[in-house]
Amino acid sequence: MREISGPLRRAKVLALALILLAPAALDRAQSIVAHNAAGPARLDGPWLLYEGDPPGGPFASVDPRPGQVYWLSRGRPAPQGPNVVWLRATVTLDAPISNASLLINPNADDCAVFVNGQKAADCARWPRTTIAARRWMLLHLSTGPAQVSLRIVGPLGHTAKLPRSSDVLVGETRVLEDIRTADDATHLYHALLQTLLCLGELLGGVILLLAYRNDRGAREYLWFAAFLFLDGTMSLESVFNVVYPLLPLSTGPLTNALGMIGRYALLVGFIAAFTGVRLNRWLRAYQVLLLVVPVFIGLPYLTEQLPWLPRVSDHAFDLILLLIQMPFIAGSLGFLAWRWRRGNREAGLLLPSFLLASAIEVLGITVPWFRQFHAGRFGFEYDDLSMFFFLISIGPVLLFRHRRVSLEQVRVTAEFEAAREVQQRLVTPPPTVPGFQIECEYLPAAQVGGDFYRILPEDDGGVLVVVGDVSGKGLPAAMTVSAIVGSLRTLSSAAPAEILRALNRSLAGNLRGGFVTSLVARLGPDGCCSLASAGHLAPYLNGEELAIENGFPLGLDPIAIYRESQVQVPPGVQLTLLTDGVVEARSASGELFGFKRTAAISGQPADQIAHAAKQFGQEDDITVLTLTLVPGTRAHA
Numbered sequence: 239m240r241e242i243s244g245p246l247r248r249a250k251v252l253a254l255a256l257i258l259l260a261p262a263a264l265d266r267a268q269s270i271v272a273h274n275a276a277g278p279a280r281l282d283g284p285w286l287l288y289e290g291d292p293p294g295g296p297f298a299s300v301d302p303r304p305g306q307v308y309w310l311s312r313g314r315p316a317p318q319g320p321n322v323v324w325l326r327a328t329v330t331l332d333a334p335i336s337n338a339s340l341l342i343n344p345n346a347d348d349c350a351v352f353v354n355g356q357k358a359a360d361c362a363r364w365p366r367t368t369i370a371a372r373r374w375m376l377l378h379l380s381t382g383p384a385q386v387s388l389r390i391v392g393p394l395g396h397t398a399k400l401p402r403s404s405d406v407l408v409g410e411t412r413v414l415e416d417i418r419t420a421d422d423a424t425h426l427y428h429a430l431l432q433t434l435l436c437l438g439e440l441l442g443g444v445i446l447l448l449a450y451r452n453d454r455g456a457r458e459y460l461w462f463a464a465f466l467f468l469d470g471t472m473s474l475e476s477v478f479n480v481v482y483p484l485l486p487l488s489t490g491p492l493t494n495a496l497g498m499i500g501r502y503a504l505l506v507g508f509i510a511a512f513t514g515v516r517l518n519r520w521l522r523a524y525q526v527l528l529l530v531v532p533v534f535i536g537l538p539y540l541t542e543q544l545p546w547l548p549r550v551s552d553h554a555f556d557l558i559l560l561l562i563q564m565p566f567i568a569g570s571l572g573f574l575a576w577r578w579r580r581g582n583r584e585a586g587l588l589l590p591s592f593l594l595a596s597a598i599e600v601l602g603i604t605v606p607w608f609r610q611f612h613a614g615r616f617g618f619e620y621d622d623l624s625m626f627f628f629l630i631s632i633g634p635v636l637l638f639r640h641r642r643v644s645l646e647q648v649r650v651t652a653e654f655e656a657a658r659e660v661q662q663r664l665v666t667p668p669p670t671v672p673g674f675q676i677e678c679e680y681l682p683a684a685q686v687g688g689d690f691y692r693i694l695p696e697d698d699g700g701v702l703v704v705v706g707d708v709s710g711k712g713l714p715a716a717m718t719v720s721a722i723v724g725s726l727r728t729l730s731s732a733a734p735a736e737i738l739r740a741l742n743r744s745l746a747g748n749l750r751g752g753f754v755t756s757l758v759a760r761l762g763p764d765g766c767c768s769l770a771s772a773g774h775l776a777p778y779l780n781g782e783e784l785a786i787e788n789g790f791p792l793g794l795d796p797i798a799i800y801r802e803s804q805v806q807v808p809p810g811v812q813l814t815l816l817t818d819g820v821v822e823a824r825s826a827s828g829e830l831f832g833f834k835r836t837a838a839i840s841g842q843p844a845d846q847i848a849h850a851a852k853q854f855g856q857e858d859d860i861t862v863l864t865l866t867l868v869p870g871t872r873a874h875a
Contacts, residue, residue: 269328269383276335278409278417281327281386283309288324296389297357301326311403319397325388329379329408340377340386341414343405346398348391351377353384374418378411428617429477435622436477438629439470449640456643461508462636465501469625472497491550492536498559498621499535502566503528509570512639513577513584531562560603567596587635595628668863671695673763675868679848681819681860688715688754689817689859692723694730699763702730704737705815705863706756706774706792709749718749722756734758734770738792738800742772746796753791757815765807765867770800775821778814778840779807783833809869814840816847819860823851831855 268286272279286305293302301324308325331338342351342359349361359375388406392398407414443466450459475485475493485493503525510517517525535555538547550558570592577585601608602620609620668676676693688708695701704726708715725744729737737758745754757774761767769777769784773791776783786803807813816836823831831854839847844862851860 268326269330271330271332272408273332275331275333275338275409276413278341278407278413280404281329281340281406281408282311282403283307283327285310285325285327288326289320290322291389292324296322297352300355308400310401310405321392321396321398323390323398323400325390325400326386328383328385330383331408334381335410337411338379338381338408339411339414340375340379340384341407341409341417342375342377342388343401344372344375345401345405346390347393350389351375352387352389353377353379355385374421376411376414376418379408431613431616431618432473432622433477435626435629436470436474439466439473439625442629442633443467443470446636453643453647456511458508458511458639459636461504461511465504465508468504469497469501472501473622473625488539489536491539491555492532495532495535495555496529498532499562500529500532502562505566505570509573509588512588513574513582515577528562531558556603563599563603567600571596584639587639588632591628591631591635594631595624598624598627668693669695671701673699673868674701674761675864675866676701677844677864679844679860679862681848681852681856683819683856683859688719689819689861690719690723691815691861691863692726693863694726696730696760701761701865703759703761703815703863703865704756705817705861706754707817707819707859707861708754709752714750714752718745718752718754721745722754733802734760734768735800735802738770738772738789739798742790742792742798742800743796745793747793749793753793755791755818759813759815759865761807761813761865761867763867765809767805767807767813768802769805770802772798772800775816775818778816778837779805780811781837781841783837807865807867809867811866812841813865814844814847815863815865817859817861819856819858820847820851820862822858823854823860824857825855 268284270281270283270285272281284307287308288301288303288305292300294300305324305326329340340351340353344361346361350357351359358377361372361375388401390398390400407417443463446459446463446466450456450463453459472493476490476497478485479490506521506525506528507517509515510521534547535550535558538549571589574585574589574592578589598620602624611618611620611623668678670676671693678691678693680689680691682689688706688710690704690706690708692704693701694704706719706722708718708722710718721744722741725741726737729740732740735758738756741754741756754772755774756772757769757777758771759767759769759777769786771786771788773788776786776788778784784803784805786805787801789800790798821831821833821836825831831851835854836847836851839850842850844864848860848862
């Protein structure tokens with residue numbers, strides 16, 4: 239046998255050594271020896287990384303492909319990497335510990351963990367539905383080396399998101415549980431301030447709804463309550479996404495867009511109601527736009543049935559938000575400043591609050607470092623800061639407004655009570671006049687009006703009747719009625735036209751733009767009736783409206799001329815005088831009681847006429863007065 243030369247022999251020995259050491263090197267690349275696992279120990283690597291699922295399918299326990307060595311603290315996957323990635327390693331502890339476990343941060347949309355070839359955990363089935371809110375997965379290990387595999391799947395069409403350094407730990411279960419609890423607390427502290435702000439918004443919305451319930455005319459309370467409920471609930475949903483999600487991840491873009499954009503639609507209504515401006519069609523169209531845009535932003539994430547709707551990226555959303563916020567900020571501040579300069583006190587009250595909040599919003603959108611803040615363990619964003627200062631500054635404004643309105647309501651209520659008392663003293667039952675049957679029915683409306691009547695017997699056996707209606711409501715109308723009734727005592731002997739002329743001269747210039755309608759009738763015992771009208775409804779005789787001359791209402795023209803009309807009232811025939819509360823009664827559908835219905839029932843007793851109009855739909859005071867000459871008395875013999 240020929241002897242092998244020295245160099246050739248050394249080469250063969252080296253080749254044989256490389257062949258024998260290759261599996262060992264490969265085995266070392268797949269093995270992670272955890273030192274001081276009780277600490278616990280980080281399993282940053284080395285791992286073997288595989289792109290895509292193995293040939294045996296996604297749940298194959300063995301992968302025959304050669305992988306590449308990957309360290310969690312060093313690896314930087316390419317932006318256009320694979321959608322599915324596997325990480326495999328054999329974990330060995332350098333010293334045995336009791337009750338060993340793995341703690342893995344599910345820093346991926348979809349992931350699964352396999353231990354010794356068996357599926358041990360699944361991110362998609364973990365009891366949290368968003369990456370930010372998922373708890374770290376705690377998996378118990380058996381004694382001895384453990385083969386650990388991580389299957390990571392990226393979002394549809396995107397690169398898989400690999401674990402970071404310290405995302406995979408091994409150690410005692412008790413220690414790992416403490417780490418997971420501390421991470422939960424970090425999430426809670428980060429969202430605590432925003433949570434308290436959201437709860438404050440919801441509480442404020444409830445308070446404003448109660449205020450609106452007591453004052454239905456204050457629509458600004460309703461608008462601002464709706465704003466607080468929308469912003470509070472949408473922000474609270476984003477808080478739960480960090481702590482414990484209530485809604486699926488796909489609803490996040492919709493709720494975020496509604497909270498950031500849709501709320502401005504409600505603020506538009508609030509500003510208009512607070513300053514006493516009616517919403518025109520352009521403002522309503524702007525409100526609809528502010529509610530439609532969030533729907534189009536969130537709809538592509540809710541359904542895949544509309545492929546033509548693009549998904550908005552974070553950068554595009556910031557741009558849309560800026561394009562929507564700037565017109566609102568500029569428009570609201572400009573409008574409030576303009577209304578304030580024109581003397582609108584309410585606009586001046588709102589201007590500082592909107593100016594402060596708008597300044598913070600603009601900084602948050604345009605300055606990157608201004609978007610997030612931290613105060614110790616607590617974290618919050620610029621929008622939370624803007625909302626906090628907005629609520630702090632506008633709260634006193636709403637309280638001041640509510641106190642002022644409440645005092646005004648107390649004053650008005652006291653005025654109405656005083657007016658009602660004055661009117662009740664003036665509206666007395668009709669006197670008994672021999673030879674006449676006189677009936678009167680007075681039904682006041684909810685507010686104190688200015689209806690009045692007076693029936694004065696005369697020495698010759700006749701009767702003087704005055705019926706009228708003062709424009710306006712409340713105490714001023716009641717005081718005008720009191721002045722008229724007082725004047726009638728000194729004018730009772732004058733002719734009807736002269737009574738109206740005297741009343742007109744005394745009222746002219748003293749009614750502050752108001753007026754008084756009145757009808758004066760003097761009915762003698764022989765049935766002869768003289769009538770004069772100052773813009774009042776004509777009386778009815780035997781079911782027909784009398785054609786009499788009518789003059790200007792009292793108080794409009796100090797030199798107005800009033801003329802008398804003469805009619806003969808037969809015995810037993812009813813003469814009916816009334817105020818416009820009968821004719822102007824309105825049904826729920828908006829139909830007026832009208833003159834035809836009034837004429838049809840004018841021959842009925844006074845109480846039946848009045849109650850028929852009330853049941854139809856009373857809107858004003860109703861006064862009905864009827865006079866009938868009694869047949870067979872001495873005056874008609």
